[in-house]
Amino acid sequence: MSSQAMQIPILDHIVILVSxxxxxxxxxxxxxxxxxAPGGNHADGLTTNKLILLSDGVYLEFIAFFDDVDPERRRNHRWGKETEGTVIDWAFTLPSESDFAAVQQRFQNADTxxxxxxxxxxxxxxxxGTVLEWAVCTPKDRQGNAVAPGSMPFWCLDRTPRARRVSYEAESHLTQHPNGVKGLLSVSIRDPDEGAFNLKGAYDAIFGGEWSYDVPSGSTAGKRAFSLSTGEAAIKLVFHGSKTGxxxxxxxxxxxxxxxA
Structure with a gap:
């Protein structure tokens, strides 16, 4: 495998901010x-979460700031100024943290x-009491400033086994949903600032080819497609399942x- 090669990104989770x-x-x-599914408190002491596990290994994270958090600390958090009650961000992962070097290498020559x-x-x-550890890589612009959450995914790279963080196989009963949902069929992004740093070029670097993603279970069912458009900022999810609606x-x-089908 060459230094430019990269495994297809694996969709890890979707972040939904709530009070x-x-x-x-x-x-x-x-x-x-x-x-x-139960979640837990984050190490920074600012946020806590609960999860929805899907049988394809992707999960939804409902995250909230504690009410007594210092307002300034919240404002300085990546999600501190985002709108509650909306999908605010999403994450890819890779089998190993070392695989991320290929992403960074491609960005060096990317048109963005x-x-x-x-x-x-x-x-x-x-x-x-189980301790989970990971590393996060977030998008930035040429000046090193943070890119608005949701316009580009962040990366969640496990330093402890992902199965501890996302127990969708060991606790498969938590992936059984009354509405029949099994996984995520597609993710689409609308972003009003597409021209700021050429998001298309950024996504070409992220995917390294066709704009599609894998899922943690390895399932090949469905199109697992990503699309990008301009317009009022939004992240749209389409699920697949045994029922439609x-x-x-x-x-x-x-x-x-x-x-x-």
């Missing part, structure tokens, strides 16, 4: 649609002024379920 009150009551909202930070350590402790992920946030 702490809504996070505490999320189970009552999704009852009858989705099965909730965006790039990624070097891996930054992170982690959280699960309710059962629409459901309300959060009040006012409606998503589609399609079949794989």
């Amino acid at each position: 702490h009150k809504d996070l505490l009551g999320i189970s009552s909202h999704i009852e009858g649609h989705l099965t909730l 002024s965006a790039s990624y930070t070097d891996p930054i350590p992170g982690g959280r402790t699960k309710p059962d 629409r459901f309300e992920l959060l009040p006012g946030l409606v998503v589609d379920i399609e079949s794989l």
Whole structure:
């Protein structure tokens, strides 16, 4: 494998910001649609989460800031100024942290002024006391300033086994959802600032070829496609499952379920 080669990015998770009150009551909202998995508190002490595990290994992260967090610390957080009740970000992963070097190598020659930070350590402790560690790489512009969350994915690279962080196989009952959802069929991004640093060039560097992603389970079902367009900023998700239709992920946030046929 050459230094320019790269494994297809693996879709890791989708980040949905909610208020702490809504996070505490999320189970009552999704009852009858989705099965909730426990999350935990993040190592920085600012945020806590709960998860929805999908059988393809991708997960949805409902994340909230604690109400008593210092306002200045929240503002300085990557997601501190984002709108609650919306999909705000998403993450890719790779089999090994060392695989990320190929991404950074491609960005050196990419037709874009965006790039990624070097891996930054992170982690959280699960309710059962299990410590999880990972490294995060976030997008930045030519001046080193953070790129708006959601316009480009960040990378979550595990330093402890991913199976500890996302127990979708060991606890497969948590991936069984009343509405039949099994995985994510596609992700599409609308971004109003596409011209700021040539997002198309950035995504060419991210994917290194066709704009498609793998999923942690290794399943090849579905198109697993990514698309980019300009317009009012938004992240759109389309799920696949044993049933088709629409459901309300959060009040006012409606998503589609399609079949794989």
